[in-house]
Amino acid sequence: MGRYVIRRLLQMIPVFLGSTFLIFVMIHLTPGDPIQALSGNRPPDPGVAAQLREQYHLNDPILVQYWYYLKGVLTLDFGTSYSGQRVLDIMARAFPVTIKLALVAFAIEFAIGLPLGLIAGLRRGKLFDATTLISTLVIISIPVFVLGFVLQFVIGVKLGWIRPTVGEGAPLKELLLPGFVLGSLSVAYVLRLTRTTVAENVRADYVRTATAKGLARKRVVTVHLLRNSLIPVVTFLGADLGALMGGAIVTEAIFNVPGVGNTIFQAIKFGEVPTVVSFVTVLVMVYLLANLLVDLLYAVLDPRIRYE
Amino acid sequence: MQFSRKPATVFAAGLVVALGATACGGSDNKATDNGGSKGNASAIVVANSSEPQNALLPANTNETGGGRAMQLLFRGLIDYDASGKPRNQVAESISSTDGQNFTVKLKSGWTFSNGEKVTSKSFVDAWNFGALVTNKQLNSFFFEPIEGYTAVNPADPTPDNTDDPLPKPTAKVLSGLKVVDDTTFTIKLAKAQASFPLRLGYTAFYPLPSGAIADPKKFGEAPIGNGPYVMDGAWAHKVAIKTKKNPTYAGVDKPVNGGVTLKFYQSADSAYNELLSNNLDVIDLIPDSQFKSFQNDLGARAINQPAGVFQSFSFPLYNKKFQGANAAKVRQAISMAIDRDLITKQIFNGTRTPAKDFSSPVINPGYDTTICGEFCTFQPDKAKKLLAEAGGLPGNKMTISYNSDGSHKGWVDAVCNSIKNTLAIDCQGKAYADFKSLRDPITNKKMDSAFRTGWQMDYPSLDNFLGPIYAKGAGSNDSLYDNPAFDALLKKGDTAASTTDAIAAYQDAERLLVKDMPAVPLWYSNSTGGHATTVENVKFDVFGVPLYTQITKK
Numbered sequence: 001m002g003r004y005v006i007r008r009l010l011q012m013i014p015v016f017l018g019s020t021f022l023i024f025v026m027i028h029l030t031p032g033d034p035i036q037a038l039s040g041n042r043p044p045d046p047g048v049a050a051q052l053r054e055q056y057h058l059n060d061p062i063l064v065q066y067w068y069y070l071k072g073v074l075t076l077d078f079g080t081s082y083s084g085q086r087v088l089d090i091m092a093r094a095f096p097v098t099i100k101l102a103l104v105a106f107a108i109e110f111a112i113g114l115p116l117g118l119i120a121g122l123r124r125g126k127l128f129d130a131t132t133l134i135s136t137l138v139i140i141s142i143p144v145f146v147l148g149f150v151l152q153f154v155i156g157v158k159l160g161w162i163r164p165t166v167g168e169g170a171p172l173k174e175l176l177l178p179g180f181v182l183g184s185l186s187v188a189y190v191l192r193l194t195r196t197t198v199a200e201n202v203r204a205d206y207v208r209t210a211t212a213k214g215l216a217r218k219r220v221v222t223v224h225l226l227r228n229s230l231i232p233v234v235t236f237l238g239a240d241l242g243a244l245m246g247g248a249i250v251t252e253a254i255f256n257v258p259g260v261g262n263t264i265f266q267a268i269k270f271g272e273v274p275t276v277v278s279f280v281t282v283l284v285m286v287y288l289l290a291n292l293l294v295d296l297l298y299a300v301l302d303p304r305i306r307y308e
Numbered sequence: 309m310q311f312s313r314k315p316a317t318v319f320a321a322g323l324v325v326a327l328g329a330t331a332c333g334g335s336d337n338k339a340t341d342n343g344g345s346k347g348n349a350s351a352i353v354v355a356n357s358s359e360p361q362n363a364l365l366p367a368n369t370n371e372t373g374g375g376r377a378m379q380l381l382f383r384g385l386i387d388y389d390a391s392g393k394p395r396n397q398v399a400e401s402i403s404s405t406d407g408q409n410f411t412v413k414l415k416s417g418w419t420f421s422n423g424e425k426v427t428s429k430s431f432v433d434a435w436n437f438g439a440l441v442t443n444k445q446l447n448s449f450f451f452e453p454i455e456g457y458t459a460v461n462p463a464d465p466t467p468d469n470t471d472d473p474l475p476k477p478t479a480k481v482l483s484g485l486k487v488v489d490d491t492t493f494t495i496k497l498a499k500a501q502a503s504f505p506l507r508l509g510y511t512a513f514y515p516l517p518s519g520a521i522a523d524p525k526k527f528g529e530a531p532i533g534n535g536p537y538v539m540d541g542a543w544a545h546k547v548a549i550k551t552k553k554n555p556t557y558a559g560v561d562k563p564v565n566g567g568v569t570l571k572f573y574q575s576a577d578s579a580y581n582e583l584l585s586n587n588l589d590v591i592d593l594i595p596d597s598q599f600k601s602f603q604n605d606l607g608a609r610a611i612n613q614p615a616g617v618f619q620s621f622s623f624p625l626y627n628k629k630f631q632g633a634n635a636a637k638v639r640q641a642i643s644m645a646i647d648r649d650l651i652t653k654q655i656f657n658g659t660r661t662p663a664k665d666f667s668s669p670v671i672n673p674g675y676d677t678t679i680c681g682e683f684c685t686f687q688p689d690k691a692k693k694l695l696a697e698a699g700g701l702p703g704n705k706m707t708i709s710y711n712s713d714g715s716h717k718g719w720v721d722a723v724c725n726s727i728k729n730t731l732a733i734d735c736q737g738k739a740y741a742d743f744k745s746l747r748d749p750i751t752n753k754k755m756d757s758a759f760r761t762g763w764q765m766d767y768p769s770l771d772n773f774l775g776p777i778y779a780k781g782a783g784s785n786d787s788l789y790d791n792p793a794f795d796a797l798l799k800k801g802d803t804a805a806s807t808t809d810a811i812a813a814y815q816d817a818e819r820l821l822v823k824d825m826p827a828v829p830l831w832y833s834n835s836t837g838g839h840a841t842t843v844e845n846v847k848f849d850v851f852g853v854p855l856y857t858q859i860t861k862k
Contacts, residue, residue, distance in 0.1 A: 032744030036751060038361070038446060040370060042776070042784045043751050045449040047441040047461040050474050055444070059470035083362045084525070085545075093545055149577075157584045164581040165573070168547050256578040258546035269713070269742055 001299075008292050012285065019284045020073070020277055024066050027273045034058070034082050034271035056082060069274060079274030081267070087278045090263060095282070097170050098259035101252075102244040104172070104179030105186070109237065113187045117194025117233075118226060124199045132195070136188035148181045148254040165256035178255040182248055186240050193236055197229040204228075230301050238294030242287035246280075347860025350566035352552075353843060355590040355854060356579040357570035359546050363528025366514035367438025367445035373572070375511060380551050380568055380856060381533035382514040383559050385412060385431070386505070392616070392670050392768035392850035394506055397559050398426055398515065398534070400491070407502035407803055410495040411488075418558045420517040421538040428493035430515035436460070436481040437521050438512055447512040449783060450766075453504060455484030455496045500803040502810055507767040536563045536857045546572060563857040564845075589843045589861065590854050594836040596715050599657040606838040614661050614669040615852040616765035617833035618773060621708050621723075624755040625826055626788040629702065637698035639825035640683050642706070644691035645730035648684070651722045652831050659836050663829035666818050667773040670850035673811050674770030679818050684829055688730045695731050705734040707757035711746040712739035716760055723830070750786050761786060761827055768850050770814045771801060778821060789826035 035049045035058070044052075052058075057065050072079050078087035120129040139147075155177060156164030166174045201207060202225060210220045249261035260279060267275035298305045360374030369378050385399035396402075400413040418426035437443055439451035441461040451457055459479035466472055484496035497504060507513070515534060520527040530539055536559060537551035544550075552567035571588065573579035576595035582588040584605065594602045603610045623630045623639060648662035661669060665679035682690065695701065708724060710716040717737060724735035738757060740746035749755050763784070765772050775798050776782050778789045794817050801813035821827075835852030845860045 030745075031740075032742065032748050033751070034744070036747045037744040044446070045441075045461065045783075046464065046467065047474075048444050048446060048448050050464055050467075051441055051444045053470070054474060084528075089545075152578075152581060157581050160585055163587055164585050165578045165587075168544060253574045254578060256574050258572075258574075262574050263546075269744075271744060 001296075005292070005296070008295075012288050015284065015288060016281065017070075020070070020281050021066060023277045023280050024069065024273060025062065027268070027271065027276050028062055028065075030268070030271060032271055034273075037270045038082055052082065065273075069277065073278075078278040081272050081275050082270065087274050090275060091278060091282065094258065094260045094263045094279075097257060098245055098248060098252075098261065100170055100172075101175055101179055101182065101248060101257055101259060102241060104175045105183030105244050106237070106241060108176075108180055108183045109186045109190050109240070113190030114194055114233070117191040118198055118221070120191070121195040121198025121229075122202060122221070124195075124202075129195070132191060136191050139184050139188045142184075144181060144185065145250045145254065147184060148178075148251055151177060151181060152254060170257065175257075178251050178257060181254070182244060182251045186236075186244075189236060189240075190233055193233050194229065197232055198225060201225055201229050227301055231298060234294055234297050234301065238290045238297075239287075241290045242283065245286055246283045347564055347844070348566070348862065349564060350553075351861035352550075352567045352569055353565045353589050353856065353859045353861055354569045354571055354587075355856065356573055356576075356583075356588060356593060357549070358574075359572045360549075362446065363525060364531045364543075365438075365445065365520075365524055365528045366434060366516065367443075367447040367450070367512045368528070369511050370446045376570055376853060377549050378511045378514065378531075378533075379853060380535055380537040380570070381531055381539065382511075382535040383533075384510070384513045384515070385414075385508045387509045387559075387561075388768060388849060388851075390847050390849055390855060392672070394509060394768075395560065397509075398431075399508070402505040402508070404502070404505075407500040407504075408497050410497075410505060412493050412495065414491040415558070416491060418534055419556050420532050420534050421554050421556065422517060422519075422532050423556075424517045425490070426515055426534050427490040428487045429490075430517060431513075432481075432485045432487050432493055433518070433521060434514065434516035435485060437516065437524070439482055440480060441477055443524070450507070450510065450512040451482060453497045453499075453501055454482050455498045456482040457484075457498065459483065502802060502804060502807075503769050503771050506769045507772070510766050535559075536561065537568055540567060548572060561855070561857045565857075565859055565861050568856045568859075583838065583840055586840045586842055588840065590837070590839045590846055590856075590859065592835065592837040592848065592852060592854050594659070594838070599659050599836075602836070602838060609841070609846075610836075610838045611846070611848055612659055612834050612836050613848060614832050614850075615835040615848075616668045616670050616768055616850050617852070618663065618666065618668055618763045618765075619660070619830045619833060620663070620666075620761050620763075620827040621758045621830065622761040622787045622827040623758050623825075624750075624753070624787060625790075626753055627756050629756065632702075634698035636824050637694055638701050639828065640822075641691045641695035641698060641731065642701075642727055643680075643683050643825060643828045644685065644687045644694065645727045646723055646828070646830070647686040647726045648831055649686065651719060651726065655718045655722050656831075659834050660831040661834060663831050666821050666827075666829055667770050668765065668832045668850075671765075671768060671770050671773070673807070674814065676815060679815060680822050680829055683822055683825070686726075691730050695733075701731075701733050704732075705736075707736050707738050709738045709740060709746060709755065709757050709759040711741075711743045711760070713742040719830075720760070753788060758828075759786070762833075764851070770811060770818075771798065774798060774814060774817055774821075775802075778826060787826040789824065791820055791824060794820045794824075 035044050035052050057068050069079060080086050116132055120132045123129050152164050155161050162177060163174060166178060207220060207225055210224045245260060248259060249265050252259045252261040264276060264279050357376045358373035360377055361371050362368045362374060364374060364377055369375055383397045386394045387397050389395055398414055398418050400415045402410055402412050404410045435451055438445045439448050439457060439460050448461060456479060460477045460482060462475040462477055464475055486494045488494060517532050529543060536554055536557045538554045540550040540552040549570045553563050576593045577597060579588060579591055580595050580598055583591045652660040652662050664677040664684055667675055669675050708720050710720050720737035724737055727735045750759055763777055777784050779798055780790045780795055797813050797817035801810040804810035804813055835848045837848060839846040843859050843861050845858050847855045849855055
């Protein structure tokens with residue numbers, strides 16, 4: 001197990017190098033001059049522009065620029081944005097907020113999707129099952145931004161139950177609505193995945209055996225049935241965590257959450273190579289770690305799976 | 309989704325159009341209605357803004373987010389009242405006999421919020437800091453008119469060779485600035501420019517306390533100014549900047565509220581929803597999606613007034629396609645083929661005012677609706693006739709380039725349709741992914757089609773709409789317009805003995821623009837905004853920025 005984890009962690013090094021390099025090159029290929037972006041409509045002062053280009057090594061060949069960046073990263077210096085802020089500071093501000101939002105969305109997915117999916121799976125073909133299937137279909141077909149704007153306007157502005165945007169410090173209760181919007185699509189998927197696997201496994205031999213042994217229905221369902229049905233769901237949730245963190249651009253903009261998605265969006269617009277590369281690289285790492293965690297969870301859920 | 313760039317333009321002086329930023333202040337700033345009718349002198353007004361893109365230093369603040377914060381924290385020699393008239397703040401007087409040598413006398417009694425006196429040195433040192441190229445201040449070109457600028461910001465003799473070392477500045481300070489005593493300093497310009505003092509209200513010319521220059525990075529994070537407000541706590545990046553009343557403020561516009569919190573929003577839509585739910589007191593940016601309804605939603609609380617923003621599309625006159633004896637006539641015909649009234653009404657719901665000259669209705673004296681006259685009026689028959697006289701448009705096809713991240717597609721298509729229907733020439737919009745990709749070919753003079761241009765004034769004066777954009781060699785002369793007669797008239801205006809003479813010369817120069825039509829005037833962007841029921845006395849200045857100090861909270 002330990003060796004397996006170490007091997008997986010070591011595999012991340014080439015992935016890190018490859019992804020930073022690819023993103024670095026891609027951002028460089030986007031059209032436009034980042035120094036111009038700093039100056040707005042009027043051309044930048046030529047003297048100042050030349051100084052800034054020199055400072056950020058913008059005149060050097062791309063491989064040299066990449067080397068400068070990599071050298072910085074190895075000493076945990078992710079560089080500075082062209083407006084002079086340390087990327088590390090920007091990350092320290094953006095990631096906690098997004099992690100919080102992602103966890104709220106994650107919890108909502110778990111809390112709504114799993115139990116409802118379980119019930120629907122157990123009562124396959126009944127009214128409850130049909131209702132959840134139809135309502136998740138509706139949720140899947142509504143684009144996130146429509147759901148976001150509508151809920152914000154109805155609940156935040158018209159009814160005034162909550163504040164329309166997330167305030168300072170991103171308190172948990174203000175993150176509930178954005179978290180729901182962000183997680184809504186995944187709620188539907190988790191629910192449907194759970195329902196299908198539960199409905200399939202409910203007729204499996206081990207469930208029948210457990211019931212025949214005289215175990216309480218509650219124990220059969222939670223320990224025997226649910227645990228074995230969780231593997232595809234956990235796989236989905238693991239992949240989803242990465243998506244929630246990087247893919248929250250729309251939700252973050254609607255609810256004014258100062259998180260990762262918005263920072264990356266702005267940085268791409270302004271051609272801020274160090275910011276984009278650093279953020280995306282961290283997201284890649286999060287993705288890899290989440291997947292490692294999922295793989296390890298398999299062994300917990302299904303004792304037949306062993307690493308080594 | 310629309311991440312709004314402020315009014316369709318770009319902001320030269322003010323304000324590179326901030327895009328982004330973020331969340332909002334805590335519940336302690338919640339805009340609550342206390343029911344009283346008289347203003348509460350200690351209540352905090354909450355206004356929208358965006359995360360400043362750069363450290364808060366006067367010479368480095370060139371976009372709206374930073375501009376609003378600087379306006380709260382600093383005052384310069386002069387500022388502008390609601391109608392755009394300059395008024396003295398720190399300056400007692402700014403005088404000159406020849407339009408080239410100025411003597412500035414300061415009022416005594418002004419202090420920075422740390423107690424330090426505002427003296428001549430506070431200004432001269434700050435300006436020298438801003439001008440020196442190695443300090444990399446984005447607004448450094450504002451000091452260009454002052455004598456000695458080329459020594460602190462030398463031109464690179466080989467701009468295309470990026471491997472050679474950059475030219476070193478030969479001086480650390482501007483030779484044109486001299487401290488006489490604590491309350492007097494002199495400015496010598498490289499060449500006469502009578503209107504120079506008018507620009508001294510701009511952010512770049514704010515003073516700095518002595519500690520600022522030693523550690524500009526630290527200062528830019530927590531600036532100490534001489535303005536009506538002081539920072540209340542640290543700058544919460546991407547969230548808000550909180551300020552409170554400065555008890556020692558010596559300016560003429562003493563705050564009538566307890567402070568202003570600038571809350572940062574990523575999108576104008578979310579700010580607008582906060583206004584509707586009374587979580588935000590003042591908004592100076594209405595999202596495009598609400599142009600139709602905001603005047604209904606807010607009623608008397610809506611603001612829609614002209615601002616110093618001029619919108620146009622320009623022609624790359626350096627391109628062969630746009631040269632030739634009759635090319636100017638063709639451009640005039642195109643201008644006459646555009647139904648500005650209809651487009652501003654249909655596309656912008658009245659949040660733009662059709663252009664009648666090359667400046668803005670807030671420029672007074674200077675704005676004159678007769679200057680562009682019939683050439684800026686929709687006249688299909690005359691347009692057709694003029695185009696026929698000019699021998700038609702070569703290729704019978706034109707293109708207007710724009711950046712698709714700024715909601716320009718609507719009006720570009722409308723303008724093109726208007727041209728197409730009137731002149732029967734094929735007209736199409738060409739979208740660039742974002743602003744900087746559009747600017748690339750423009751800056752490198754590689755455009756081969758007309759392109760969107762806009763100008764937000766640096767200071768309310770006619771010459772600011774002409775010199776920086778159409779004078780030979782000017783920084784924002786994107787068309788490479790070159791007319792010696794135009795430059796001569798500008799010079800005549802710059803050195804004129806009286807304002808009346810100056811305006812007359814500038815207007816004559818403007819008439820040449822109508823004749824040559826390097827850019828087709830479209831409309832002036834209005835400042836759009838509004839306020840919640842929680843506040844009163846909300847007025848915007850000619851730059852579209854709320855007069856924060858005068859807002860009363862119930």
